[in-house]
Amino acid sequence: MIDYSKFPQKNILCVDMKSFYASVSAVDMGLDPLTCYLAVVGNTERPGSVVLAASPALKRDFGIKTTNRLFEIPDDPRIHIVNPKMSLFLKVSVELTKLFHRYAPSTAIHTYSVDESFIDVTGLENLWGSPENIAEKIQINIKYNFGLPCTIGIGPNMLMAKLALDLESKSAPNGIAKWTYDDIQHKLWPVQPLSKMWGIGKRNERTLNSMGIFTVGQLARYDLKLLEKKFGIMGNQLFYHSWGVDCSELGAPILEGQVSFGKSQILLRDYKDENEIKAVVLEMCEEVARRTRTARKAGRTIQFGLGYSKDEFGGGFHRSRTIEQPTNVTMDIYKTCLKLMKENYRGETVRSISVSITKLVEDHDIQLSLFDLNGWKKHELGYTVDKIRNKFGSASILRAVSYTAAGTTLHRSKLVGGHKS
Structure with missing residues (x-):
C-alpha cells in the first residue's frame, strides 16, 4: 500500500x-x-x-x-x-x-x-x-x-x-x-483498456498486455522491479501513476521519460515519386533538428514512419534506429531516415510522414568524433541558421527542395499553427 x-x-x-x-x-x-x-x-x-x-x-x-x-x-x-x-x-x-x-x-x-x-x-x-x-x-x-x-x-x-x-x-x-x-482504487483501477489512462499509449498498452496487465489495478499490483527492468524509469512512473502519485511541479512534464521532439504531417496530395518523398522527409528532419537544438538537446534514437494512401488500402510502417553518437544535425537525422526508408519502403503511394528523435541528452554532453573533421562546423551551422530564421522568419533560409513542387515548407510557413490564419 x-x-x-x-x-x-x-x-x-x-x-x-x-x-x-x-x-x-x-x-x-x-x-x-x-x-x-x-x-x-x-x-x-x-x-x-x-x-x-x-x-x-x-x-x-x-x-x-x-x-x-x-x-x-x-x-x-x-x-x-x-x-x-x-x-x-x-x-x-x-x-x-x-x-x-x-x-x-x-x-x-x-x-x-x-x-x-x-x-x-x-x-x-x-x-x-x-x-x-x-x-x-x-x-x-x-x-x-x-x-x-x-x-x-x-x-x-x-x-x-x-x-x-x-x-x-x-x-x-x-x-x-x-x-x-x-x-484511486474504485475509480482508476477498473479502467481498461490501459490506453484510456493519460500517459499510456497504444504501444505501451500492447507491451503491458503481453505481460498480463490489462487494467490499471493490475498495473498497480505488478512487481515494481519487473516494470523497471522492462521499461526503465518509465516503469517506475507507470507504477506510481497507477496509484495516483505524481510529484512533478506545475508546468513540468508529467512523464519525464517520454520527452522527444518530432513532426508528422498529412500531405496535401498523394506522393508516389520516391525523390519527392525524400524532399519532404528532408524538410521534416530540418524542423525536428531545429526543435531539438532550440531545447539545447541531442538524441540517439531516430524514429521514422510512412503512412500509405487509401489507394494502397492504408497501412505503412514505423521504425526506429539508435545511432552511436547523439545528434541534432539535420543531415545526420536525414541519413538515418533514408536508411530506414530503403529497408522498409517498396514504392507505395505515401500520404503521411512522421519523424522524431528521442533518447535525449544535453547538447553540451555531445562528444564529437575524431573521424568527423567537420563535425563541429555542422553542429554550429545548425545554430547559426536557427538564429537567422528566428530573426527574419522561418522562410528566410530554406533548402532548395522547399522550392520544388514536392516541398511543403514554403506553403506551411504562410500558415498559423499549420493552418490558415
Missing part, C-alpha cells in the same frame, strides 16, 4: 475547453457550440482534407470525428463546414489565460496546450471558496465572457486533476469532477 501522507495534497484544476476549435468557430458564427452541427477542416476546397474539430452534436448525431475526411461528412444543410481561423483560436486562448489570472497568480497557472490549462488554487480558499466553487466560478465566467463550454478536473496533483478531467468530468452533470487519493 502507498502512504499518501508523504505525497502532495494540493488543489489543482485542469481546465479543458470542450471541442475548442469547433466551439470558437460556432460562437464566431453566432451559433450555439453545444447544439449546432459544425466541422472545422484543414481546407474546405480539398475533399480529402482532415476534420480538425467537430462540435459535440456533430460527433453525437453523425459520428464525425477528427479522424474523418471532408468527403465523409454527410451532405446535410444543417452541417456547417469551415476553415480553421488559427489567429482567432490563439487570440481566444490568450484571453482565457488572462481570465485565469483573475483567480490565481501567474506562477500558479500552466498552459498545457491551446485549449487546456492547469491552475493551482491551493491556499486560495479564503478568497474564492472551495476548489469546487473556484472551478464553478471559472466555468461560469468562461461561458459568460466567451460563450464557450468547458469541463474541469480537480485533484491533489497534476496527474489526478487530468485523470478526473478525462475519466469523469465530461460525463458529470455540471462538467466538474474531483478526485482524491481515496478514489
